[in-house]
Amino acid sequence: MTPLIKVIDLKQTIGKQKVLDGLSLELYSGECLGLFGARGAGKTALLHILSGIDRFKSGSVEILGCDIRKSEAFKKQLGLVTQERSLFRDLKVYENLEFIAVLKNTGLDSIPDLVKRFELTDYLGEPAGRLNAGVYQRLSMACALLNEPRLLIADDLINDIDPYAQRLILKELNRFVTSGGACVWGFSRIEFCAATSRVGWLEKGSLTFYTPQEAQEQWESQLLSIEQQSGGENA
Numbered sequence: 001m002t003p004l005i006k007v008i009d010l011k012q013t014i015g016k017q018k019v020l021d022g023l024s025l026e027l028y029s030g031e032c033l034g035l036f037g038a039r040g041a042g043k044t045a046l047l048h049i050l051s052g053i054d055r056f057k058s059g060s061v062e063i064l065g066c067d068i069r070k071s072e073a074f075k076k077q078l079g080l081v082t083q084e085r086s087l088f089r090d091l092k093v094y095e096n097l098e099f100i101a102v103l104k105n106t107g108l109d110s111i112p113d114l115v116k117r118f119e120l121t122d123y124l125g126e127p128a129g130r131l132n133a134g135v136y137q138r139l140s141m142a143c144a145l146l147n148e149p150r151l152l153i154a155d156d157l158i159n160d161i162d163p164y165a166q167r168l169i170l171k172e173l174n175r176f177v178t179s180g181g182a183c184v185w186g187f188s189r190i191e192f193c194a195a196t197s198r199v200g201w202l203e204k205g206s207l208t209f210y211t212p213q214e215a216q217e218q219w220e221s222q223l224l225s226i227e228q229q230s231g232g233e234n235a
């Protein structure tokens with residue numbers, strides 16, 4: 001099976017800081033890779049490279065069979081939910097869906113189904129800038145899926161939103177990957193690992209891969225060793 005993402009020895013610097021230090025990664029259809037790391041670990045830097053937003057220093061990145069330094073064709077099959085709010089705040093919910101569908105050069109046919117699945121019917125006339133955080137993220141994810149992408153890149157998808165919106169988005173994420181899509185989802189909350197199929201732990205510019213269960217255990221063992229160290233220092 002050909003991977004949807006194939007990254008080899010990727011390096012990135014921001015200013016003088018080495019943010020990604022030779023990491024490699026493969027992602028296959030049906031997978032949801034949780035990109036876990038502390039604040040400032042470089043998750044957004046990696047996700048921006050995978051989405052073709054930022055250039056990178058060295059290494060090779062193939063997305064959906066395209067060398068992304070040579071071709072942008074992969075962007076047609078990409079859905080993106082950014083960390084920063086990126087919808088049109090003065091446009092109403094329906095207008096955002098319509099406008100983004102036009103920008104993506106896709107038809108409007110998928111809008112009614114997305115409105116239903118993300119339970120946006122009651123908000124269609126509201127400007128995006130006035131939505132609460134949970135509904136805003138539901139709309140962000142609906143917009144990301146407008147072009148029926150094969151690959152979804154999401155940064156902080158369900159952070160700081162209400163549990164109902166979290167569940168709804170995770171249900172749709174699960175539907176997306178089980179129907180053959182693939183997702184890379186960046187977050188810094190360990191509990192979100194349980195909603196992924198594999199975890200890439202980003203630390204010091206490198207990725208280590210774990211099952212969700214192993215990531216949780218690794219986290220707990222790190223916490224324990226910090227507690228033991230501080231206990232020893234205070235004794």
Ligand SMILES: Nc1ncnc2c1ncn2[C@@H]1O[C@H](COP(=O)(O)OP(=O)(O)OP(=O)(O)O)[C@@H](O)[C@H]1O
Binds near residue numbers: 014019043187
């Ligand atoms: N525009 C910038 N100028 C200077 N440094 C930057 C810039 N953008 C990112 N950095 C630095 O690069 C490193 C990686 O940042 P990045 O945003 O990728 O981390 P992150 O893991 O996504 O963090 P968070 O969980 O807070 O979103 C951090 O040390 C950050 O301070």
